[in-house]
Amino acid sequence: MPQNSAPAGAPAFLRVHRPSTVDLIATELRNAVYSGGLPVGSPLREVEISRQLGVSRSPLREAAQRLVQEGLLTAIPGQGLRVATVSEDRLPDLFEARIAIETHAARILIRNNDAGALTKVTAAFDQLVEAVKGTDARTIGDADLDFHFALVEAAGNGRLTRYMSTLVVETRLASFSSKDGYVVRREITPSHRAIMAALEAGDADAAAAAIAEHLTEATARMTGELAEQGIKVETVAEVPEPGAVYELGPIDQNP
Amino acid sequence: MPQNSAPAGAPAFLRVHRPSTVDLIATELRNAVYSGGLPVGSPLREVEISRQLGVSRSPLREAAQRLVQEGLLTAIPGQGLRVATVSEDRLPDLFEARIAIETHAARILIRNNDAGALTKVTAAFDQLVEAVKGTDARTIGDADLDFHFALVEAAGNGRLTRYMSTLVVETRLASFSSKDGYVVRREITPSHRAIMAALEAGDADAAAAAIAEHLTEATARMTGELAEQGIKVETVAEVPEPGAVYELGPIDQNP
DNA sequence: GCGTGTATGTTTGTCGACAATCAGCAGAAA
């Protein structure tokens, strides 16, 4: 359906944005890493994947370098590419970066005082609350990451949003890398609610503190510190489907 | 010279790190963008550059995709790659991201209470003070960015350091993109000193506030807001060398 | 049996070549 009339003075046409083949492949790869279709630590066999995608090795390798830059793939000369593993000792590094991005996003969000932007965060939070009622680990995990991403996106800063989209996948990789398999917390924590409360109250410092506490908690749980201290939290693990073989779909240049 | 004895229990050997050809090319390209050897907005002609580097187009294109992911190069299908331009209207976005990274790095640095790490920041600041005594715009600009990078690096977070290394180049690109040419401030601002003072005092909130103020100031100066308000700051511009043709050196696999 | 050295199949890294696409220019029509 055609758009309604544009405001006067606005350019009649926006510059068309055509995604390149490399763009499409990179997105496909990122999705595969996020969904676990490409398992943690597994090598990327280029001929196989390029055939599945219906392209040659060259654009695939170019797209892969984007994920290398993001840290989602690691390259070892002579051995090719592997899906990155986020071991336990690197969790603090990852979550500290998330704290940096998410706390400042919250500050921007509050400073902007944009009701529409906050609404989207609230919606994402409501979906998380809904997801926790179920027992599907992946659904809960997705909803949690969606919420945190929505928070950063609502700040409206392109760079922070880009950083966060990578951090989301890295966090997922960390979950996959866990020796206990993919396990998520099946509850809304007080720190979670504190974030929302502070956002709605417009208290930037409180929001930042709540986010930092929330992510520090998450780090502690994933590194097993809580278990060491005898603290138990309600979690739910993903039941692995045996023999499920993931295959990448062909990219369609003319969708 | 062989290293001294390693601590007991540590692995006898570290995994050797061999940079790939793509790594070397990407570094070379990044340096060329940072130094202005590849001018803002200029197209990357692949045959020419690959010849200068002594490689074929394939590894060059792969390396270029890393810079695309960083936002240092932009790709338009059918038109190839260009050095990204950071126009004035995108400056707030860039500097807001810097605030996010740098303020949190300062918080980490203070929290760690690592005297050795702080020393390096102090050293970088001293070099900036020294640079400002001269009149070479590029020397001052380098020293300023080095200082900010040293601050983030001192926090010891790999991801934040990686983000910052890109942000540094993007900031340089913003300077190059300015319609007034490459201009830097020839003075140490009070907000600059306030950062150092807060770091040395171990006051995290004050450091964060000083960094935010400092970078907001920088945004205002670069967007020309200060000039509009009739506020003048002492600056020094780079005298462009006419006819200077930059050429990328061949990468050496066995240095 | 343990460790070393060798052979083999596979995968990567790199290259040159081809077709599709684009920017710039000349020429024709209004």
Added chain:
DNA sequence: TTTCTGCTGATTGTCGACAAACATACACGC
């Protein structure tokens, strides 16, 4: 003169092919 159309040279995007490097398995010697 101005505007539009079609051409041309150059550059990109993609592909298949080759050589080098690697992981694995096997045979040999101690």
